[in-house]
Amino acid sequence: MQLILVVCMALSLSLFAHDKDAPGKGMMAGEHFKKMDTDGDKKISKEEWQKFHDGMFQEMDKDADGSISADELKEKRMDQKDKMKEKAKENKKQGKKKNQAADTE
16 A cells, blocks of 8 residues: 555656646646645645545556556556647647747737
């Protein structure tokens, strides 16, 4: 159980660490915080933290055996990578659209 908690915390922290280098710095960290702060009090209680990470664990435990295998963890990381690539592509498209709009003005 402790190993699972460590894995979930590491994934959460990796999201925050990555956000510092991303365009729109801190945007994803803010979204991540809002997802955990279910009562909207701008604080994350231990209960909110645990509920969020329990949900994350269940999402990662694809075979519902109560544990996360290395393959399941790898799949989650690959999914995150794909989502980040897709978001970067979308941001790039939006940037081009903004530049084109500015050029026509």
